[in-house]
Amino acid sequence: MARAKLWTKDFIVGIGLNLTMSMVFYLLMTSMAGYAVARFSAGEAAAGFASSSFVVGAVVARVLTGKYLDFIGRRKLLIITMAISVLASLAYIFAADLTLLLTLRIVHGIAFGAGNTAIMTAIQSIIPASRRGEGTGYFGTATTLSTALGPYLGVILPREFDYFMLFFASAFMSVLALICCFLIRLPVQEISDYQRRTKWHLKIGTLVDRDGLRIGSVMLLAGTAYAAALVFLAGYAAEHGVASAASLFFVAFAVASLFARLFVGRLQDTFGDNAVIFPVFVADIVGNVLLALWPTMTGIVLAGVLIGFGFGSLMPCMQAITVKSVPMSRVPVATASFFLLLDAGSGIGPVVLGFLYPFTGGNGMFLVCAGLVVVAIGVYIWVHGRRRGGRPGTEYLT
The missing domain is CATH 1.20.1250.20 (MFS general substrate transporter like domains)
Structure with missing residues (x-):
């Protein structure tokens, strides 16, 4: 076929x-x-x-x-x-x-x-x-x-x-x-009867989607960890005498993400969500640990590769899960709910971590970020992985 x-x-x-x-x-x-x-x-x-x-x-x-x-x-x-x-x-x-x-x-x-x-x-x-x-x-x-x-x-x-x-x-x-x-x-997406009936009902259920929030909660945690690198890595690298490593981190992140996306999505479609999600989580955790414990030029660039493979692959994989988990008429609300929590992690997370920075230093903060990704794994297992993360084609609403 x-x-x-x-x-x-x-x-x-x-x-x-x-x-x-x-x-x-x-x-x-x-x-x-x-x-x-x-x-x-x-x-x-x-x-x-x-x-x-x-x-x-x-x-x-x-x-x-x-x-x-x-x-x-x-x-x-x-x-x-x-x-x-x-x-x-x-x-x-x-x-x-x-x-x-x-x-x-x-x-x-x-x-x-x-x-x-x-x-x-x-x-x-x-x-x-x-x-x-x-x-x-x-x-x-x-x-x-x-x-x-x-x-x-x-x-x-x-x-x-x-x-x-x-x-x-x-x-x-x-x-x-x-x-x-x-x-x-x-x-052109046909508007369902439910959408017409609830057009002016500004209730929580019509503004956000449960499945979008469930999967988005994983990205809230993982996104907070990555936002810390966006905001604090330049200063952290400079503190350790390798200021140029920060820009190379993002280059490595981009290259690794692009490479991973050539095959990760196809693996997800073929073998199911868990087969892909758990390895990229592990890569993200190891990358943050490297930032914390090996803040050298080599360590930071290698962390960029691992986080690029990890977080860089996690976002599209989670978005695909969100879309497959809801009927097409709910895709707009589910997508908005998913990115709502991702945005929250990107916008609010660095503020919270910024308060911790004086107490933990950069090393401790990136260990906290690794811990956030570990928590994200637990959330993923609870909201999706234990029930609907296996063989594709049998687990989703259509």
Whole structure:
């Protein structure tokens, strides 16, 4: 029997859209705190919020987008949100005070959260069900590339030019994303009777999905551990006299993630979830332990490889599990719920770990991160692995 076709024009355009959209996120997330300090003399708390307020907006948007996505239309919402992203990227240049900057960050975050939920949901209608893990893994390579290129450009552009060039780069990426929105063709999702009946019922059950939250709870913990590397690794590496190792960590992370995604999704589709999930968890744990106990150039780069294979593979695998666990009519809400908790880990986790840092130091903090991933394994076993993580094809709702 012939395999269902995966590499269609719309799937490829979707990957391009995901890449350019994610580039905007990582370009600005790594540099906005520095900009707030340089331009407005912001204190540490305000500078931190200048970066994380974007995530606040994204979280708010995800809660409502999952419910109303199919009423608005997936392609229409993508076009609207990417147009807003273009305008917001340019508006940073004219922000005259810190309050306006923070407002723009929240608005931009809302646009990103809504648009990202839309494309993460819509791409699942393009990927054949029999190749869900494989397709989601390939689609996620765009996010992986952005985690390496975005922070790199976010540091280089302000240093070599100025922050205005950074905002122009963000606007340029947003324009490319907008072009992709016009090129992609997405199947129209029929609105179910349940969705029509509950359209204006803003109850918890209509805004979030239980299965999305169950799987998302795993990513809340694992995402917090990875966010610690995003936020604290540069300073930690500098403390140990290997400042350049931080940038090489993210390069190694990206390369390992890209390599793993060439086969991990296919293995998940063939052998089931547990066969893939447990090895990538182990790799993530070992990578964090290496960061804690071997903070040398070699140790940090090797940790990047292991965490790239681990956390880099975990996210698309968990997203595929989420989608397979719910009926298609619930995919938008489930996807939004999944990324809601991932965003929470990325935005709130570093704040909590930042309070621990003075007491534990970097070594102790990364051991805590390894412990968080161990807890994530227990959560995964409880919510999915012990009941529905085995042989594919028999365990999911359709």
